Amino acid sequence: AASTLMHPWLLHKEEELRQSINLKCIASIPNLKQKRRKKQRKQPLPSILDRRIDPYFIENMDSLYLRIMREMNERKGKTILITSTVSGEGKSLISLNLAYELAKNKRHVLLIDADLRKQDLREQLHLPTDGEGLESLQDGVEAAVKSINYLEDSGIYFLGGSHISKDPSGLLSSKEMDTFMKYMKEYMDFVIIDAPPCEGFEDALILENYADGVLYIVKQDYVQ
Numbered sequence: 001a002a003s004t005l006m007h008p009w010l011l012h013k014e015e016e017l018r019q020s021i022n023l024k025c026i027a028s029i030p031n032l033k034q035k036r037r038k039k040q041r042k043q044p045l046p047s048i049l050d051r052r053i054d055p056y057f058i059e060n061m062d063s064l065y066l067r068i069m070r071e072m073n074e075r076k077g078k079t080i081l082i083t084s085t086v087s088g089e090g091k092s093l094i095s096l097n098l099a100y101e102l103a104k105n106k107r108h109v110l111l112i113d114a115d116l117r118k119q120d121l122r123e124q125l126h127l128p129t130d131g132e133g134l135e136s137l138q139d140g141v142e143a144a145v146k147s148i149n150y151l152e153d154s155g156i157y158f159l160g161g162s163h164i165s166k167d168p169s170g171l172l173s174s175k176e177m178d179t180f181m182k183y184m185k186e187y188m189d190f191v192i193i194d195a196p197p198c199e200g201f202e203d204a205l206i207l208e209n210y211a212d213g214v215l216y217i218v219k220q221d222y223v224q
Helices: 014-021 055-075 091-104 133-139 141-146 168-172 175-187 203-210
Strands: 079-084 109-113 149-151 156-159 190-194 213-217
Touching: 055 091, 055 213, 079 091, 079 203, 091 109, 091 156, 091 190, 091 213, 109 133, 133 141, 133 168, 133 175, 141 175, 168 203, 175 190, 175 203
Parallel strands: 079 190, 079 213, 109 156, 109 190
Antiparallel strands: 149 156
16 A cells, blocks of 8 residues: 555545545535537636536535535634645636525625636636736725625625736735735625645645635546
8 A cells, every 4th residue: 555655646536535635525526518609718617507507516516515514614614715736626616606505595705716826717707807806905905895896696706806916925925815804704604715726836825824624626537
């Protein structure tokens, strides 16, 4: 067993995940293939609000929501950090749909695109491309609050920008960020942080300081 663990492998089954990290998988979300539409700038993420979506996807998202709520209630927590090892594992997909689940169940939820090195969730939500997101903290906490968008169709609050930050780590660890997160935990029922992937950057570790729980996404047959 020791010699096997020295060599990385792709995870095929939940049992292999438990063997490698000694944590259980709380949900298994199916991979959905969507047809790309020619006129769309960016393919939208699959959504539980879409009536055409695979019912199996909705069922598993419901299950994930219930398990997370049970865990958060036990911790009396409000802030959930969602990350992965590398880009492309589905963390934004889970972040967005978990926010939809919370709003559907009458919770006030804020979804934050905290990947300041990428910032593409705003475009996928088809919002105007002039948003500042967390970058507005450079002008103070009040400016960040004013940058929050309320999305009537889904009932979620969203904060995300359009431009890559010049100093993401500095901004995420700033006093303004700390104050903003404390304020949002008072105002919102839940805050979901769509964080950058862990490999290569310290951003997710900085954001962990604001979280009551971390949801780690692992894509099957994708990452070592």
